Amino acid sequence: VTLSEGARAGTGRELGMLDSLLSLGGLVLLRDSVEWEGRSLLKAIVKKSALCGEQVHILGCEVSEEEFREGFDSNINNRLVYHDFFRDPLNWSKTEEALPGGPLGALRAICKRTDAGPVTIALDSLSWLLLHLPCTTLCQALHAVSHQDSCPGNSSPVGKVSVLGLLHEELHGPGPVGALSSLAQTEVTLGGTKGQASAHILCRRPRQRPTDQTQWFSILPDFSLDLQEGPSVESQPCSDPHIPPVDPTTHLTFNLHLSKKEREARDSLILPFQFSSEKQQALLRPRPGQATSHIFYEPDAYDDLDQEDPDDDLDI
Amino acid sequence: MAAVATCGSGAGSTGSAVATASKSNVTSFQRRGPRASGTDDSGPRLVSIAGTRPSVRNGQLLVSTGLPALDQLLGGGLAIGTVLLIEEDKYNIYSPLLFKCFLAEGIVNGHTLLVASAKEDPANILQELPAPLLDDNNKKEFDEDVYNHKTPESNIKMKIAWRYQLLPKMEIGPVSSRFGHYYDASKRIPQELIEASNWHGFFLPEKISSTLKVEPWSLTPGYIKLLQFIQNIIYEEGFDGSNPQKKQRNVLRIGIQNLGSPLWGDDICCAENGSNSHSLTKFLYVLRGLLRTSLSACIITMPTHLIQNKAIIARVTNLSDIVIGLESFIGSERETNPLYKDYHGLIHIRQIPRLNNLICDESDVKDLAFKLKRKLFTIEQPFQFLNEK
Numbered sequence: 001v002t003l004s005e006g007a008r009a010g011t012g013r014e015l016g017m018l019d020s021l022l023s024l025g026g027l028v029l030l031r032d033s034v035e036w037e038g039r040s041l042l043k044a045i046v047k048k049s050a051l052c053g054e055q056v057h058i059l060g061c062e063v064s065e066e067e068f069r070e071g072f073d074s075n076i077n078n079r080l081v082y083h084d085f086f087r088d089p090l091n092w093s094k095t096e097e098a099l100p101g102g103p104l105g106a107l108r109a110i111c112k113r114t115d116a117g118p119v120t121i122a123l124d125s126l127s128w129l130l131l132h133l134p135c136t137t138l139c140q141a142l143h144a145v146s147h148q149d150s151c152p153g154n155s156s157p158v159g160k161v162s163v164l165g166l167l168h169e170e171l172h173g174p175g176p177v178g179a180l181s182s183l184a185q186t187e188v189t190l191g192g193t194k195g196q197a198s199a200h201i202l203c204r205r206p207r208q209r210p211t212d213q214t215q216w217f218s219i220l221p222d223f224s225l226d227l228q229e230g231p232s233v234e235s236q237p238c239s240d241p242h243i244p245p246v247d248p249t250t251h252l253t254f255n256l257h258l259s260k261k262e263r264e265a266r267d268s269l270i271l272p273f274q275f276s277s278e279k280q281q282a283l284l285r286p287r288p289g290q291a292t293s294h295i296f297y298e299p300d301a302y303d304d305l306d307q308e309d310p311d312d313d314l315d316i
Numbered sequence: 317m318a319a320v321a322t323c324g325s326g327a328g329s330t331g332s333a334v335a336t337a338s339k340s341n342v343t344s345f346q347r348r349g350p351r352a353s354g355t356d357d358s359g360p361r362l363v364s365i366a367g368t369r370p371s372v373r374n375g376q377l378l379v380s381t382g383l384p385a386l387d388q389l390l391g392g393g394l395a396i397g398t399v400l401l402i403e404e405d406k407y408n409i410y411s412p413l414l415f416k417c418f419l420a421e422g423i424v425n426g427h428t429l430l431v432a433s434a435k436e437d438p439a440n441i442l443q444e445l446p447a448p449l450l451d452d453n454n455k456k457e458f459d460e461d462v463y464n465h466k467t468p469e470s471n472i473k474m475k476i477a478w479r480y481q482l483l484p485k486m487e488i489g490p491v492s493s494r495f496g497h498y499y500d501a502s503k504r505i506p507q508e509l510i511e512a513s514n515w516h517g518f519f520l521p522e523k524i525s526s527t528l529k530v531e532p533w534s535l536t537p538g539y540i541k542l543l544q545f546i547q548n549i550i551y552e553e554g555f556d557g558s559n560p561q562k563k564q565r566n567v568l569r570i571g572i573q574n575l576g577s578p579l580w581g582d583d584i585c586c587a588e589n590g591s592n593s594h595s596l597t598k599f600l601y602v603l604r605g606l607l608r609t610s611l612s613a614c615i616i617t618m619p620t621h622l623i624q625n626k627a628i629i630a631r632v633t634n635l636s637d638i639v640i641g642l643e644s645f646i647g648s649e650r651e652t653n654p655l656y657k658d659y660h661g662l663i664h665i666r667q668i669p670r671l672n673n674l675i676c677d678e679s680d681v682k683d684l685a686f687k688l689k690r691k692l693f694t695i696e697q698p699f700q701f702l703n704e705k
Binding site: 136175 | 582619
């Protein structure tokens, strides 16, 4: 078995999490940083769900539409429904095709139009939305969008809605990031070592323990996802082979282990503060050695020998 | 004879205090005469509402929180008119269980429920309540289960750390069958119990459809609507004694989920110095006023680990009566700690109220851990580690 075959077998087993991020539905938070950028992973996931036949809507706020569509081939580009908020975020040109209500209005409109079928909404990026909208409004809108399918009383069968949001965690304080991650069903934090990217995936299923997994991956130029094993073991620094590990328990002047006899003796020992029946009997029995101890005392001038007459003025 | 009389009048005074609220007399001492419509025996009768009992320590009327172990820690139960605040654990797995046990206890006792949430529809919350173990056989089985787990520990004598044997142990005392029930977290409550109960739901996204302009000195609109809703229910159903013709007094159990999270429109979890950082504290103050003047008890779960300003947490603690913090071991380094291997988390009793008392009713045990063992949620003292040599 060559190393590549073994690696492929390994990735076949762990295919679960990173590939099926959107299968749970709800809000998927993609947290990236300056060192490990997340837009390529976002595009890879978008490409995958477009190829699966889902409806994909993109809310583009941070980069232009040309830059986002770059790298996708034409059949994927035809399936993406792009809502552009980069060119004219405040709608100053007052064109008719702009959706009213800004990005949040667009979100709500997408959900109202949904017919049966899973929908993926990619938010590029949540950081832009957090900087332009109050955090509470954004949280309420995301919650309403991602939980639309959980209402049992809906008349029309609404498909599963997944919202994929890119969050640059270095731009925000712990407050908004904590609030959004408490709302998210899945949280993917990007990291890595030595040129290999990893995704730490935390899945919060409702009423169950959260599960987490670290998946090493790389994005190919056509934005398909390549899952990999972790970095090779030889790259880790090993201890110097010339110095043997020291065992501190050798050459001691005291005994660390008890022999069997010693252990029995210790178990049968009665501790001084434990009151057992033997001790009680020993105390109640008159002690044979009592006669051998005497107390010699000489009263001095200030001692009071008569306990009943403290002032010494009774004349009896 | 005299003892019986004082006992009767002591319990009767709670009832007469309730009756006084409705008649608004100056004094709370009243001669209890025979009821006009009642029986013809002339002794004082206890006003007993199902599922409540007077506290043996200070005479307050108590309701069960749904977990007998927790009732024991709080000195018998939750006093009517008070707020129980639960600080949620980080992944919000165990606090919904306490919340649901409280509501399920209300359904089993026939109390009226008011469920408020911004996250889930209250009807869905009620569908997921745990099933009560009303059968005595089942209850015995779980009692044995709990005690079997405890007896091996008490049989091991502490040899070296012998002083710890003298520490007071937490006992789950005998629970009367009318106050406090055990719940099976793996089964759902039967549908007919839910339908037979009287409940009101408040789901925030339905009540607030448009974004209103919020003045910085006032409460968040979500909180205002919730307070108005609670006040309406209390007034209409007569929990504050405003309808003296009501035939049977009942208790209102209010449950508010995830209060303070951004879904309620409050930004204390998002920013350290938000625009309405006093909204939550004002809400709690008005809520406590509503509760003190009515026969109701409230449970609130709050994600305090998300609140950015620690001063707000301190204010919230002062404005609530009982505060319990849940800390689960998931994801923390304590999960692999062998001391805590049997448990799922720690439970911290942060505050217990002094109701008509000079001292509060704390139990002697301080470090407690909880675990969700198969179906039962138990609270125990983890002291076995002291016995390891």
